Amino acid sequence: MSSFTLDDRARISIELAITARSKDEPRLRRQEESLRGLGMTGAEIDAARRGTSFDARTSLVVAFAVAQRDGDIATIGTLRERMRRAGIGSEIIGQIEEIVRREDRAPCGLTDAGA
DSSP, X not given: OXXXXXXXXXXXXXXXXXXXXXSOHHHHHHHHHHHHHTXXXXXXXXXXXXXXXXXXXXXXXXXXXXXXXXXXXXXHHHHHHHHHHTTOOHHHHHHHHHHHHHHHHSOOOBOXXXX
16 A cells, blocks of 8 residues: 555646646646645745656656656656555556546646647
8 A cells, every 4th residue: 555645735736737838827826826825835836837846756746647648658657667666556646647637628728839
C-alpha cells in the first residue's frame, strides 16, 4: 500500500501544471489562490506551473500528469515505473490519469501550443 496520497496540494498542483498554458486567467488565479491558501509559497506554485515540485514524489506525479496531457508515451512509461518504485500505487496513478482526462474535456482555452 502506498504512503503517498493525492491531497489537495498535489491535486491542485497537478491541475495547475496541466492547465498552465490556458488562457483562462480567472481559473489560473483561483488555482494559485487555492495553493496559497494551503500554505504553498510562490516558488512552490511556480514549480507546479512548470510541471515539477520541491517534493520528490509530488514532482513525479505532476510530471506524469504533464506527460499524460502531452501524450508523451516514452516519458509516461518511465515515470510510471519511477512512481511505482517510489511507492506510488496504481490507484494513485489511475486518479492522476482521471484528473488529466477530466481537464482534457474541460473548456480551458488552451493556446495553439497546448492544443
